[in-house]
Amino acid sequence: MVSRKVTLDKLAGPRQPSSETRGLPARRRVGAQTVQFGDPPVVVAAASVVGPMEGQGPLGSCFDVVTEDEKLGKSSWEDAETEFMKRSCRLALDKAGLKPEDVDLLFAGDLLNQLTCCNFAARDLNIPYYGLFNACATFTEGLSLAGMALDGGYAVQALVSTCSHNKTAERQYRFPTELGTQRPPTAQWTVTGAGSVLLSNDASLPGVRITHATVGRVVDVGVQDPFDMGSAMAPAAVSTIRQHLQDTGRRIEDYDRVVTGDLARIGSSIAEELLREAGVEVGKRLLDCGTAVYDSKRQDVHSGGSGAGCSSTVFASYLMQQLEQQEFERILLVATGALLSPTTYQQGHSIPAVAHAAAVEYREE
Amino acid sequence: MVSRKVTLDKLAGPRQPSSETRGLPARRRVGAQTVQFGDPPVVVAAASVVGPMEGQGPLGSCFDVVTEDEKLGKSSWEDAETEFMKRSCRLALDKAGLKPEDVDLLFAGDLLNQLTCCNFAARDLNIPYYGLFNACATFTEGLSLAGMALDGGYAVQALVSTCSHNKTAERQYRFPTELGTQRPPTAQWTVTGAGSVLLSNDASLPGVRITHATVGRVVDVGVQDPFDMGSAMAPAAVSTIRQHLQDTGRRIEDYDRVVTGDLARIGSSIAEELLREAGVEVGKRLLDCGTAVYDSKRQDVHSGGSGAGCSSTVFASYLMQQLEQQEFERILLVATGALLSPTTYQQGHSIPAVAHAAAVEYREE
Numbered sequence: 221m222v223s224r225k226v227t228l229d230k231l232a233g234p235r236q237p238s239s240e241t242r243g244l245p246a247r248r249r250v251g252a253q254t255v256q257f258g259d260p261p262v263v264v265a266a267a268s269v270v271g272p273m274e275g276q277g278p279l280g281s282c283f284d285v286v287t288e289d290e291k292l293g294k295s296s297w298e299d300a301e302t303e304f305m306k307r308s309c310r311l312a313l314d315k316a317g318l319k320p321e322d323v324d325l326l327f328a329g330d331l332l333n334q335l336t337c338c339n340f341a342a343r344d345l346n347i348p349y350y351g352l353f354n355a356c357a358t359f360t361e362g363l364s365l366a367g368m369a370l371d372g373g374y375a376v377q378a379l380v381s382t383c384s385h386n387k388t389a390e391r392q393y394r395f396p397t398e399l400g401t402q403r404p405p406t407a408q409w410t411v412t413g414a415g416s417v418l419l420s421n422d423a424s425l426p427g428v429r430i431t432h433a434t435v436g437r438v439v440d441v442g443v444q445d446p447f448d449m450g451s452a453m454a455p456a457a458v459s460t461i462r463q464h465l466q467d468t469g470r471r472i473e474d475y476d477r478v479v480t481g482d483l484a485r486i487g488s489s490i491a492e493e494l495l496r497e498a499g500v501e502v503g504k505r506l507l508d509c510g511t512a513v514y515d516s517k518r519q520d521v522h523s524g525g526s527g528a529g530c531s532s533t534v535f536a537s538y539l540m541q542q543l544e545q546q547e548f549e550r551i552l553l554v555a556t557g558a559l560l561s562p563t564t565y566q567q568g569h570s571i572p573a574v575a576h577a578a579a580v581e582y583r584e585e
Numbered sequence: 586m587v588s589r590k591v592t593l594d595k596l597a598g599p600r601q602p603s604s605e606t607r608g609l610p611a612r613r614r615v616g617a618q619t620v621q622f623g624d625p626p627v628v629v630a631a632a633s634v635v636g637p638m639e640g641q642g643p644l645g646s647c648f649d650v651v652t653e654d655e656k657l658g659k660s661s662w663e664d665a666e667t668e669f670m671k672r673s674c675r676l677a678l679d680k681a682g683l684k685p686e687d688v689d690l691l692f693a694g695d696l697l698n699q700l701t702c703c704n705f706a707a708r709d710l711n712i713p714y715y716g717l718f719n720a721c722a723t724f725t726e727g728l729s730l731a732g733m734a735l736d737g738g739y740a741v742q743a744l745v746s747t748c749s750h751n752k753t754a755e756r757q758y759r760f761p762t763e764l765g766t767q768r769p770p771t772a773q774w775t776v777t778g779a780g781s782v783l784l785s786n787d788a789s790l791p792g793v794r795i796t797h798a799t800v801g802r803v804v805d806v807g808v809q810d811p812f813d814m815g816s817a818m819a820p821a822a823v824s825t826i827r828q829h830l831q832d833t834g835r836r837i838e839d840y841d842r843v844v845t846g847d848l849a850r851i852g853s854s855i856a857e858e859l860l861r862e863a864g865v866e867v868g869k870r871l872l873d874c875g876t877a878v879y880d881s882k883r884q885d886v887h888s889g890g891s892g893a894g895c896s897s898t899v900f901a902s903y904l905m906q907q908l909e910q911q912e913f914e915r916i917l918l919v920a921t922g923a924l925l926s927p928t929t930y931q932q933g934h935s936i937p938a939v940a941h942a943a944a945v946e947y948r949e950e
Binding site for chain 2: 232235238240241242243244245246247248249252253255258264296298299316317318319321322323324325332333334335336339340342343346347348349350351352353354355358361364365368369370371372373374375376377418420421422425435436437438439440559560561562563564567569572574
């Protein structure tokens with residue numbers, strides 16, 4: 221296994237709140253990069269629809285729907301991925317007893333060029349639509365923006381959805397799968413699936429709620445290999461986690477789990493090391509969706525899972541269940557995105573990365 | 586000139602507010618798709634940096650910077666476009682006497698795969714970053730989200746920036762420019778340039794402010810030709826304008842100008858016709874950034890301009906100046922996005938479109 225050595229002293233530390241201003245104090249802001257919701261938006265329903273390989277992984281029994289055919293009978297992989305997103309959105313709405321016309325805003329993202337899946341899903345669902353792209357960090361980007369829209373009084377109900385598909389991502393970002401190109405041990409396997417959550421502005425409802433969001437800055441440590449995204453993303457995760465702790469005054473022990481999006485095994489070990497250097501012992505609190513979603517002994521996924529659907533499907537299934545059963549009382553979800561494109565890495569650029577965090581907890585009331 | 590006949594009866598009418606709810610009334614919401622800011626965010630500074638061809642157009646004297654070299658001395662068009670975005674962001678900050686570290690949030694979008702320009706600009710500016718994509722509607726998507734973040738109390742200062750570049754867009758969406766492919770009369774010319782606005786939460790400042798935002802739904806009337814985006818986008822613009830008027834109870838006469846993003850000449854005439862069928866006589870109030878930015882008699886742009894940088898550069902220059910000089914007291918800016926990708930149209934899909942509106946007005950206090 222490759223372990224790229226990025227030391228903490230090469231990374232910028234947490235940001236301090238600015239003193240220069242052309243504005244007024246922001247009442248829902250804490251520290252330099254974190255917002256604290258006054259009436260924390262509640263997850264009214266969550267839904268996950270995944271492919272067969274995800275169904276065979278350790279979390280298989282947690283997903284709402286495991287499909288037998290990852291093409292879902294469609295004529296293209298892109299159409300199949302769009303269908304995953306639509307099914308997960310519709311299932312979340314069904315669980316809440318709502319229809320698309322009852323939802324004020326859809327915040328959605330995927331990995332395909334021009335957000336193919338979201339555009340067509342938003343067309344068919346006919347919900348007012350914000351398209352988002354922060355690669356695999358898009359799910360927490362959406363939670364944070366939906367949180368502001370709901371808590372700020374701009375919406376009653378909002379849907380956040382992200383998806384990815386192994387077959388569309390591989391051919392777009394790397395090589396057509398038909399080539400059978402050998403993948404290095406650092407490579408990750410893009411999750412096929414979509415996760416959606418329906419959020420409500422009624423903080424009096426019992427359940428899982430979003431209390432804080434920390435908006436990430438872009439971090440670039442010079443990784444140029446599109447088959448080693450964990451090394452590129454780990455420093456971004458560390459930056460956002462440190463910023464969150466500084467902004468909120470919380471300690472890592474205040475979270476039952478710090479859940480990264482898709483660092484996979486190599487990225488997770490780098491993140492753990494860097495956090496240790498920063499004096500944060502994350503230890504067994506660190507849980508990575510990309511590591512959790514596949515069984516690396518049985519499934520040939522190399523470093524682990526990835527994709528915009530990785531954190532959303534794991535959150536909408538296993539994590540929601542653990543929170544609702546109060547196995548976890550509070551988690552910090554830190555989805556991580558490698559902001560590469562084939563054009564940028566073919567032109568010799570390194571891979572910028574970003575991570576957005578959402579603090580999530582269960583409350584009876 | 587081609588004029589595709591889409592009749593009003595083929596389009597869905599404005600949406601009604603939902604009665605089914607799992608939430609509480611939203612205090613900043615009016616109608617089904619519009620938010621009304623309590624303390625309307627103020628544009629503290631705006632900056633536009635454009636290429637030589639835009640500088641030679643009718644608005645040439647309005648732009649802050651007209652570059653002589655559209656490659657800006659960079660080794661790739663993509664790097665040049667990134668530089669346009671960075672320069673326009675830095676110029677807006679300079680005008681406000683602020684530094685990147687004083688800005689809480691950057692809302693940015695471009696047309697390139699995986700938002701190349703925004704990702705690298707956000708890395709270099711080091712501002713907490715939300716990547717957005719609604720094609721050429723991204724600028725008003727950003728204004729609407731930044732508006733909620735500021736008015737809702739989550740940020741003090743936010744930067745909204747979008748860019749496009751003729752040479753990057755052509756080769757990504759259509760053909761390499763070196764091929765010299767003949768373009769049909771419906772084709773549009775992607776604007777080279779970036780427009781950025783710095784918004785503050787201090788509604789007591791005099792100046793231009795965002796009072797409302799109407800979030801668009803995706804409209805698809807079956808246009809499949811990537812060289813005819815105006816026909817695809819016009820119905821989306823009409824949908825959002827009608828929705829805005831219904832939601833706010835305003836009449837078209839309440840706006841000095843209804844400014845569409847990049848319908849260009851063909852799309853504008855379709856929009857005007859469809860609005861007339863809906864009983865809305867927009868007449869000379871209709872101003873299209875894509876039509877305004879080039880001189881169609883002297884410049885070989887076919888139907889007119891387009892691109893994520895089209896509405897942002899025109900807003901950050903000409904429109905801001907007209908508002909500040911009170912030539913226009915109130916405008917409705919309706920940026921329009923064609924949500925196509927080469928993959929989707931090569932797979933035979935039609936072009937979905939979306940439009941987001943921002944109501945903008947000048948107030949002394």
